[in-house]
Amino acid sequence: xxxxxxxxxxxxxxxxxxxxxxxxxxxxxxxxxxxxxxxxxxxxxxxxxxxxxxxxxxxxxxxxxxxxxxxxxxxxxxxxxxxxxxxxxxxxxxxxxxxxxxxxxxxxxxxxxxxxxxxxxxxxxxxxxxxxxxxxxxxxxxxxxxxxxxxxxxxxxxxxxxxxxxxxxxxxxxxxxxxxxxxxxxxxxxxxxxxxxxxxxxxxxxxxxxxxxxxxxxxxxxxxxxxxxxxxxxxxxxxxxxxxxxxxxxxxxxxxxxxxxxxxxxxxxxxxxxxxxxxxxxxxxxxxxxxxxxxxxxxxxxxxxxxxxxxxxxxxxxxxxxxxxxxxxxxxxxxxxxxxxxxxxxxxxxxxxxxxxxxxxxxxxxxxxxxxxxxxxxxxxxxxxxxxxxxxxxxxxxxxx
Numbered sequence: 288x289x290x291x292x293x294x295x296x297x298x299x300x301x302x303x304x305x306x307x308x309x310x311x312x313x314x315x316x317x318x319x320x321x322x323x324x325x326x327x328x329x330x331x332x333x334x335x336x337x338x339x340x341x342x343x344x345x346x347x348x349x350x351x352x353x354x355x356x357x358x359x360x361x362x363x364x365x366x367x368x369x370x371x372x373x374x375x376x377x378x379x380x381x382x383x384x385x386x387x388x389x390x391x392x393x394x395x396x397x398x399x400x401x402x403x404x405x406x407x408x409x410x411x412x413x414x415x416x417x418x419x420x421x422x423x424x425x426x427x428x429x430x431x432x433x434x435x436x437x438x439x440x441x442x443x444x445x446x447x448x449x450x451x452x453x454x455x456x457x458x459x460x461x462x463x464x465x466x467x468x469x470x471x472x473x474x475x476x477x478x479x480x481x482x483x484x485x486x487x488x489x490x491x492x493x494x495x496x497x498x499x500x501x502x503x504x505x506x507x508x509x510x511x512x513x514x515x516x517x518x519x520x521x522x523x524x525x526x527x528x529x530x531x532x533x534x535x536x537x538x539x540x541x542x543x544x545x546x547x548x549x550x551x552x553x554x555x556x557x558x559x560x561x562x563x564x565x566x567x568x569x570x571x572x573x574x575x576x577x578x579x580x581x582x583x584x585x586x587x588x589x590x591x592x593x594x595x596x597x598x599x600x601x602x603x604x605x606x607x608x609x610x611x612x613x614x615x616x617x618x619x620x621x622x623x624x625x626x627x628x629x630x631x632x633x634x635x636x637x638x639x640x641x642x643x644x645x646x647x648x649x650x651x652x653x654x655x656x657x658x659x660x661x662x663x664x665x666x667x668x669x670x671x672x673x674x675x676x677x678x679x680x681x682x683x684x685x686x687x688x
Contacts, residue, residue, distance in 0.1 A: 310670045334650045338668025345583040362571040375581035382516040388549045398530030398547035406497045411464035417656030420473045445616030446475040457494040468500045474664040476618025478512040498527040506536040512619035524550035537580040544573030598667045622668030629661035645684030
């Protein structure tokens with residue numbers, strides 16, 4: 288239920304996000320955002336993957352126009368949505384998807400589940416890499432497919448993909464039919480390189496594999512790394528489906544809007560076998576917010592990325608200096624940090640333990656699968672001032688834990 292509040296939400300964080308970012312916690316809680324209402328008022332929320340840094344001004348303006356007009360009826364703006372998306376990814380990522388192969392959906396997860404149903408049989412297996420976005424852990428059980436894990440490997444620099452291991456797994460099990468990539472990876476922030484993606488596509492052709500690439504964090508890759516859309520890799524079009532959205536970039540997760548992009552007409556026809564009423568469609572406000580953001584948001588996103596880049600360095604630098612017992616690497620992407628609390632022996636519910644020690648709410652690591660024991664995921668997509676308070680609490684609460 289949306290709680291009434293008597294102060295307006297901030298319209299935007301201005302063109303200078305770094306200096307103007309202010310997060311009013313009382314307003315956030317009063318607005319009914321689950322990030323801010325799940326825990327008591329004295330807890331700082333850094334758990335759900337939703338940043339606090341607002342939206343481009345055009346999003347607010349367009350939604351106000353719709354509300355003022357009472358435009359709550361049926362709509363037909365899918366074509367505008369697809370056009371705005373295609374223009375955005377061309378400008379930002381050099382990707383030119385065929386608009387006729389783009390399918391608007393309610394959310395990214397929907398595109399993933401639909402692809403599993405469309406391109407695999409119950410006697411075939413699906414593969415993904417732990418640690419990974421935790422809803423994917425139920426992908427096998429809910430679609431009645433067995434799951435093979437191609438897990439990330441941890442080293443001194445963080446987490447990485449072992450392509451030789453992938454080759455070995457595929458050669459050893461011809462029943463593997465679909466590989467789900469979380470690209471960029473949530474929760475580790477690891478980004479697959481062009482060379483790695485090229486090898487994955489080669490293996491897909493060698494082993495008759497469908498690739499489903501979840502690229503929801505694609506806009507939020509930091510200096511030193513680059514997001515390469517999987518469908519830009521030579522040979523990928525005949526075996527790849529990408530699913531993405533603007534909700535992480537623009538902080539509009541509640542508006543429910545995404546796209547699923549097929550690499551060729553054969554894949555598009557296969558996905559179309561899923562009944563339309565199961566795929567559903569984004570709502571009017573989600574479409575209009577995404578269109579406005581994609582059409583106008585370039586400079587705003589550049590400012591957003593500058594804040595997130597500064598935040599990731601501030602978080603990691605301070606933890607390394609003031610709380611070296613916490614294992615953390617500099618994420619290449621996202622606004623999420625993957626913290627290893629194993630040195631503190633936090634038990635099998637590390638986020639609950641951390642919240643009791645510090646008053647900071649993070650996402651529990653074990654939900655993300657194998658290798659995530661003792662970890663929590665921390666959202667640093669907030670104002671620099673609030674991030675400092677989060678770090679201060681971590682340092683004070685864990686210094687003698």
